[in-house]
Amino acid sequence: MSIATAPPVPVELPGGRSDLVVVGAGIVGLAHAFEAVRRGLSVTVVERDRRPVGASVRNFGHCCVTAQRGELLDLAAASRTGWVDAAARAGFWAPEAGALVVARSATELAVLEELRDERGADAVRLRTRDEIGDALGRPADARDDLVGGAHLPADLRVNPREAAPRLAAWLARQPGVDILWGTNVVGVESGTVHTSRGPVHGDQVLVCVGHDLDRLHPVEAEAHGIERCRLSMARVEAPPAFRTDAAVLTATSMLRYDGFTAMPSAVPLRAEVTAHSRELLDVVANVMFTRLPDGTVLVGDSHAYDATEIPFQDEGTTELLLREAARVLGVPRVRVTERWQGVYASSGRGPLLVRDVAPGVRALSVTSGIGMTLSFGLAAATFEGALRATA
Incomplete structure (x- = not known):
C-alpha cells in the first residue's frame, strides 16, 4: 500500500501575500488551511517534504471522540463535524463507524457501564458478549473470554495514508491556495516565513509542525517539555x-x-x-486495531519517549502487541505485511501547545497523540478566537 503522492512539478513561490501562511502539511496544518478556505481566505502551505509522511500518515486513522474529556471532548466533537465535511469535499474514505x-473482565465492563451512566446510552451503547463476538468475527464456540463491551458511535474512521494527501490535493485545486x-522553513517572523526557496509573505502565520517544533522554536518547545x-x-x-x-x-x-x-473502576x-x-x-501499550x-488491519501500539527518537524497533515489543491483538481477534496469530515506527509530539505538561511567538505568528502542536482527533476542532477554534494562547 503506497501513500498518495504530490505531483512532481516545479515549485514556484506565490508572487503576492496570503491571508494565512501555514507551516507544515500534516493534518493539523491542513485542517487550518481547510478552515481558512471555508472562510474565503487565501492560504499558502509550506512543507519541507514532498508529501505528508509524519504523524498524520503513521497512525490508526481513528478519530477518538468519545474517550476524550472536558475541553478536549468539545474540540473532538467539533473536529468530527470538520472531518465529515472535509471527506465529502475532498472525496476520501471516512465512515461514521x-x-x-472489548471487555474481557467484569472490571473492564464496569468502566464502560460507568461511562455509559455519565454520557448516556446514546453515546455509549453497551454490547453483549455475543454482539462483540459477532463484530470481531469470532465463532460462537470461541467467546469464553469475552464479557461484553460497548459501541461508541461518535467515533470516526479514516484511512491515515490517504486522508491528509487527498485533503492536500483538494486544497491545491482551490482558488487562492x-x-x-x-x-x-528556516525561520519565521511577523508577516514572513523564510524558506529554502526565498521568503513567503502572509498576514498571519501558523506553525503546525508537531514534534518538530524544536527545529524552529526551541525555547517554546522546551518550555512545554515536548518530547518525541x-x-x-x-x-x-x-x-x-x-x-x-x-x-x-x-x-x-x-x-x-x-x-x-x-x-x-479505572483504578x-x-x-x-x-x-x-x-x-x-x-x-x-494501547492494544487496538483498525x-x-x-x-488489512493496522495494529499497535507501544510508546517510548525521548527528545530524539531512536530509529531502532524492538521485535519483542512488536510481537507482544501482535499476540495480544490475535487474542482479541480470537485467532492463533496474525500475518504481518508491514512494520513501521510512528511518531508524535508528547508532553507531560499538557495536551496542547498554543503560543503566540511573534505578532501574527502562532505555534500550535497537539502534544498528546490525538492530533487526528482534534485537528478540525482546533482549526475551527483558532478562527473563532476560542483557542487562547498560553504563556
Missing part, C-alpha cells in the same frame, strides 16, 4: 471473518484516554491489568 471497546512541497513519542506499528492480514470498520479498543485503551480513566482496572499483563504496561478499506 464508531469504535468498539498554494502548497509549496519540498520547501524547508515513538510507536511500534504494523499492518496485518485480517482474519476472514473480521469485517467491521469500527476501531477496536481494549483494556489498555481504557487506561490511556481521559474519558475512561476518570471512571471509578481497579489498572491493578487488574498489572497483575495479568504487566509486560503490556511496561511498553505503555481495518482499512483494502481489508
Whole structure:
C-alpha cells in the first residue's frame, strides 16, 4: 500500500501575500488551511517534504471522540463535524463507524457501564458478549473470554495514508491556495516565513509542525517539555471473518484516554491489568486495531519517549502487541505485511501547545497523540478566537 503522492512539478513561490501562511502539511496544518478556505481566505502551505509522511500518515486513522474529556471532548466533537465535511469535499474514505471497546473482565465492563451512566446510552451503547463476538468475527464456540463491551458511535474512521494527501490535493485545486512541497522553513517572523526557496509573505502565520517544533522554536518547545513519542506499528492480514470498520479498543485503551480513566473502576482496572499483563504496561501499550478499506488491519501500539527518537524497533515489543491483538481477534496469530515506527509530539505538561511567538505568528502542536482527533476542532477554534494562547 503506497501513500498518495504530490505531483512532481516545479515549485514556484506565490508572487503576492496570503491571508494565512501555514507551516507544515500534516493534518493539523491542513485542517487550518481547510478552515481558512471555508472562510474565503487565501492560504499558502509550506512543507519541507514532498508529501505528508509524519504523524498524520503513521497512525490508526481513528478519530477518538468519545474517550476524550472536558475541553478536549468539545474540540473532538467539533473536529468530527470538520472531518465529515472535509471527506465529502475532498472525496476520501471516512465512515461514521464508531469504535468498539472489548471487555474481557467484569472490571473492564464496569468502566464502560460507568461511562455509559455519565454520557448516556446514546453515546455509549453497551454490547453483549455475543454482539462483540459477532463484530470481531469470532465463532460462537470461541467467546469464553469475552464479557461484553460497548459501541461508541461518535467515533470516526479514516484511512491515515490517504486522508491528509487527498485533503492536500483538494486544497491545491482551490482558488487562492498554494502548497509549496519540498520547501524547508528556516525561520519565521511577523508577516514572513523564510524558506529554502526565498521568503513567503502572509498576514498571519501558523506553525503546525508537531514534534518538530524544536527545529524552529526551541525555547517554546522546551518550555512545554515536548518530547518525541515513538510507536511500534504494523499492518496485518485480517482474519476472514473480521469485517467491521469500527476501531477496536481494549483494556489498555481504557487506561490511556481521559474519558475512561476518570471512571471509578479505572483504578481497579489498572491493578487488574498489572497483575495479568504487566509486560503490556511496561511498553505503555494501547492494544487496538483498525481495518482499512483494502481489508488489512493496522495494529499497535507501544510508546517510548525521548527528545530524539531512536530509529531502532524492538521485535519483542512488536510481537507482544501482535499476540495480544490475535487474542482479541480470537485467532492463533496474525500475518504481518508491514512494520513501521510512528511518531508524535508528547508532553507531560499538557495536551496542547498554543503560543503566540511573534505578532501574527502562532505555534500550535497537539502534544498528546490525538492530533487526528482534534485537528478540525482546533482549526475551527483558532478562527473563532476560542483557542487562547498560553504563556
